[in-house]
Amino acid sequence: MTASRRSGIWALHTPDRSAKASPADVRRINRSLIFSLLFPDHQYSRAEIGRRTGLSRVAVSDVVNDMLDCGLLRENGQESNSGKGKRGTLLSVDTTRLNIISIDMSQPHLIQGAVTNLLGIPTYRAEAALNAVDHVTIEMITSIIEQLLNHAGDAIGIGIAAPGVVDEEGVVRRSTLFGWEDLDLRSPIEQHFGIRVTVDNDATCAMLTERFFGQGGPNMLFVRISRGIGGAVLIDDVPVIGEYHAGGEIGHISLDPQGPPCACGKRGCLERLISATSLRARMQHASLLERTQILRQAGTYLATALSMPVGLLDMADVCVYGQPDIVNDDFLTAAQRRFDQLTGSSFHTRTIIRRCQCGGDITLRGEALSVLHNYLESL
Numbered sequence: 001m002t003a004s005r006r007s008g009i010w011a012l013h014t015p016d017r018s019a020k021a022s023p024a025d026v027r028r029i030n031r032s033l034i035f036s037l038l039f040p041d042h043q044y045s046r047a048e049i050g051r052r053t054g055l056s057r058v059a060v061s062d063v064v065n066d067m068l069d070c071g072l073l074r075e076n077g078q079e080s081n082s083g084k085g086k087r088g089t090l091l092s093v094d095t096t097r098l099n100i101i102s103i104d105m106s107q108p109h110l111i112q113g114a115v116t117n118l119l120g121i122p123t124y125r126a127e128a129a130l131n132a133v134d135h136v137t138i139e140m141i142t143s144i145i146e147q148l149l150n151h152a153g154d155a156i157g158i159g160i161a162a163p164g165v166v167d168e169e170g171v172v173r174r175s176t177l178f179g180w181e182d183l184d185l186r187s188p189i190e191q192h193f194g195i196r197v198t199v200d201n202d203a204t205c206a207m208l209t210e211r212f213f214g215q216g217g218p219n220m221l222f223v224r225i226s227r228g229i230g231g232a233v234l235i236d237d238v239p240v241i242g243e244y245h246a247g248g249e250i251g252h253i254s255l256d257p258q259g260p261p262c263a264c265g266k267r268g269c270l271e272r273l274i275s276a277t278s279l280r281a282r283m284q285h286a287s288l289l290e291r292t293q294i295l296r297q298a299g300t301y302l303a304t305a306l307s308m309p310v311g312l313l314d315m316a317d318v319c320v321y322g323q324p325d326i327v328n329d330d331f332l333t334a335a336q337r338r339f340d341q342l343t344g345s346s347f348h349t350r351t352i353i354r355r356c357q358c359g360g361d362i363t364l365r366g367e368a369l370s371v372l373h374n375y376l377e378s379l
């Protein structure tokens with residue numbers, strides 16, 4: 001484990017890494033502080049930024065001028081007069097000048113890409129259909145990025161959200177879905193385009209969107225139910241990466257060692273029991289009543305699996321992202337009931353399990369946020 005490991009995602013509060021920070025570190029931390037204050041849609045004067053961050057006037061001006069120069073911030077006219085002192089110029093994030101290239105590999109049968117603005121909102125899209133076995137090559141990803149770059153102005157980076165365990169070097173250590181092991185996604189694409197490339201786990205990206213643009217607070221368990229089961233954990237606004245980059249990976253924890261065999265070699269893994277693919281296969285020829293029972297059982301499995309981390313970490317918010325044929329009232333009510341049975345106590349706030357309301361661009365947007373974060377760190 002290296003001391004300088006880069007999480008690749010937006011740690012909202014930059015941890016205090018060292019007592020002897022260099023001037024460059026101080027600038028980076030101040031920049032992150034000021035940008036976080038303004039992002040996504042706040043506007044303050046320099047004086048107000050100073051009050052809210054505790055930074056000196058000189059420090060604020062210094063960092064703000066830098067961010068104005070590179071197109072991250074813009075000036076929006078004068079603040080309304082509060083009666084005392086002169087009116088300051090309002091600053092906000094400039095969402096129009098810089099672009100991000102974001103690639104989402106979490107969709108079944110499809111690689112989806114977009115040029116986004118700094119809020120992760122797509123302004124141009126491109127996609128490629130995959131064949132039946134979801135075979136993906138680096139050339140396919142490169143070709144989508146090429147199309148997108150033709151429609152992007154100043155791109156500050158390229159981001160790729162991939163299912164599986166992704167390390168800080170942009171290597172996908174393992175993706176059961178694509179059958180990848182130790183696949184370096186970052187270097188070849190970075191070399192090809194000469195633009196910084198960021199690679200992240202898809203569930204972590206989706207969680208970032210839920211935090212910035214959805215209902216999520218600074219502490220949540222996030223679960224994504226699709227072809228596989230992805231998970232991500234946010235504690236005090238810092239995503240949990242884990243010792244081997246597999247933080248949040250709950251899909252291959254076995255709930256039933258005598259259960260059906262799983263692609264990972266074990267039996268009865270959560271992913272084998274409640275992935276959308278497994279559940280849809282079971283529900284295909286089932287009656288309405290049987291389908292309800294299958295989904296209730298799935299909700300119960302999920303809550304059973306999550307009850308330990310929920311209790312251990314004192315989590316009150318579990319957010320589940322998935323299609324409404326799976327993550328519906330039957331599923332959520334059964335999961336809530338099981339949570340109440342397993343985790344209810346006088347000292348633990350009732351854990352609420354809820355459906356994520358963010359739309360289909362949740363992963364694209366989250367990956368764009370990650371690229372933005374890395375860009376800010378690299379300036």
Ligand SMILES: [Zn+2]
Pocket residue numbers: 251252253262263264265266269271272
């Ligand atoms: Zn498994």
